[in-house]
Amino acid sequence: MIILLLFTAIFGREVPFTANIGIVDSDNTPLTSNIISAFNDTTIFNVEIFKNKTQALEALNATDVRAVITIPKNFSLNLTTGKNTYALLAIDKTDPQVTQTVEGTIKTLFSEFYKEIGNYTEPISVIEETSLMREEIGYKEHIVPGMLCYPFLFSSMVAATGAIVYEKHKGTLKKIRASPVRPLNVLFGKTLAALFQTAISILIIAVLAVLVLTPKVNWNVPLMIPIMFLGSMNGIAVGLLISCIGRSPQAASSAATTIGVVLQFFIGMYFPQEFLPTYIQQIGNIIPMTYAVQAIRSIMLQNAALTDILQPIATLVVSALILYAVGILLYKRWVEKE
Amino acid sequence: MTEKTVIQVEGLVKHYGEVTALDGVSFSVKEGEIFGLLGPNGAGKTTLMEILCCLRRFDEGNATVLAFDLIKDSRKVRGSIGFCPQETLLYDLLSVRENFAFAASLYSLDSKKFKERVEFSSKFLGVGEFLNRKVKELSGGMKRRANLAVSIVHDPPVVILDEPTVGFDPNVKREFWELIQDLKNYEKTVLISTHDMFEADELCDRVAIMDKGKIVALDKPDILKETLGGETSIRIKTKEAPKKAVSLLKEYKCIMRDDEIQVFVKNPWRIVPEVSNKLISHGVLTEKIEVVEPTLEDVFIKLTGRRLTEE
Secondary structure, eight states: OHHHHHHHHHHSOSSOOOEEEEEEESSOOHHHHHHHHHHHHSSSEEEEEESSHHHHHHHHHTTSOSEEEEEOTTHHHHHHTTOOEEEEEEEOOSSHHHHHHHHHHHHHHHHHHHHHHOOOSSOEEEEEOOOSSOTTOOHHHHHHHHHHHHHIIIIIIHHHHHHHHHHHHHSHHHHHHTSSOOHHHHHHHHHHHHHHHHHHHHHHHHHHIIIIIOOOOOOOHHHHHHHHHHHHHHHHHHHHHHHHHOSSHHHHHHHHHHHHHHHHHHTTSSSOGGGSOHHHHHHHHTSHHHHHHHHHHHHHHHOOOGGGGHHHHHHHHHHHHHHHHHHHHHHHHHHHHO | OOSOEEEEEEEEEEEETTEEEEEEEEEEEETTOEEEEEOOTTSSHHHHHHHHTTSSOOSEEEEEETTEETTTTHHHHHHHEEEEOSSOOSOTTSBHHHHHHHHHHHTTOOHHHHHHHHHHHHHHSOOGGGTTSBGGGSOHHHHHHHHHHHHTTTOOSEEEEESTTTTOOHHHHHHHHHHHHHHHHTTOEEEEEESOHHHHHHHOSEEEEEETTEEEEEEOHHHHHHHHSOSEEEEEEESSOHHHHHHHTTTSEEEEETTEEEEEESOHHHHHHHHHHHHHHTTOOEEEEEEEOOOHHHHHHHHHSSOTTOO
8 A cells, every 4th residue: 555655656746856957058048048937937847057068067967957958159049040059958867767858858848949939940959968977877777776775675674673573572582681791782793693684685686786687887896885884784773673662573574574665765766866756855865775875876877986975974874873872772771671 | 508698689679560570579599509489470480580680670679699789790690690481592493502602602602611511511411412403393391401501501600490390291390300400519509480389399408489479488398398388188078068078177277179178187197087987977978088298389378378370
């Protein structure tokens, strides 16, 4: 039911998403202002005006905008004198679904504008510039980073969920608690086990992805490992929280699986965040794993360097610390309640 | 057994909401002693043991194990105790040896000590024959032996056993009693809880009888029976009219329990013919007349008016 609702929320909308686009108006006439207004009036685009093309392409590189439309000089003159005219389009092709929608909408808008003003003989051509992004990127390239993040939810979180509640249910936690081992060490041990399980899952997925999908992505393993580690730690911390309050292994496992299934939509694992309804994006923004998915995708698809992903790393570190602190408190409180 | 006190409990109180599980429990256990906590289910035995193992907090009182305070020196207390609860706390999918290794890691045993302890358990507890088998493949008796062996893998001076033989058949139970008694030879102090009066009688040097969170009597089993078990009783089962029989025997101290008349006397063998004649002369036919020496159950009945096995 939850899945059905989420699919409906994602796919059953008239407006699939909102994308930022940049416009460089080198002609700067009332006519071009009308075109910019037409873009602004759509519910799909948020238009940002750039003074020059260099700035606009930097924004495109930084993924601040999905596309840059350059209106050349004499655009209006050519159009009003019946000559050929064109607009240049540079587009982020990282995500094929988004690319298709953005490109299609921009071309349609220019076409509609031409029809509307109707007095002119030549249509407006939208000429695609040499893409600044890699043009080979397809859905499989997009999905591989998401798949690599799958274990954050379904290995880290689910494994950690079973950790405490299973021992509690089986009674073996009694043996551990009757030993001189500190509660923190118990959580640390459980974390290590879940981390190991997650690492194995990620490795299997990575090998299968390489063998089966052969994606053209950047395997910057040294940079991916810390993100994977932090993403896993956040998943494990959430799992431990569920485990501390779970009444039975079955109940905790069901809760973790349900949460995992729902979260995979929120964190942008399969669909880019822009493609999601705004309220889902907002929920996704408060889920730490979202930042891990974003960072992994930036590394693999946009060749991001460490400096480009410092913000998600910081977010993941802070959230892991907070979640662990809450987990330790919950575990201690549960122990003390005995 | 020495005079050194290993476990000291003073005025321990534990509440679970409105329910008082322990109500001012005090006792001490000497070094090398097998000390029994005897009482029915709900008497507070398990709560008391879990408090001593630092698994539960208590509300009032204080307690020490080997002079270590349960709260201040909790880790030292836990390191000194081998706790074997009534349920088998082993990982089913691991072998007995792997369970040993896990337990040894909890107590930071080095590999030499670990090897020694596995060898000891193999001989002493007879776990050698199934050391490499998975726990899920073992019989109930084997699991219990493995459970005890794993509980004392760190060679603790104090062993706490919570109803260790519950659910055993008589032969396995007796075999297990021998193992527990052997622990004394290895200078272990054993605290055992049970609701089996024979087990307490057979195993324990001293027994504390618990009821409703209180210790109602504490001494050596023989002394308890002698002082509190009352007179030896004559148990009579009549074919009919048991109430009439009770009224006929009102000159003696007697009670009716489960269609059986219990007559408490000091010299049963002298009284039996007298009782028998009296019943027969009044037309009360008997099915059985037997002399029963007092047991710890009698002590419990005398103290609480209830049987040990009653809920």
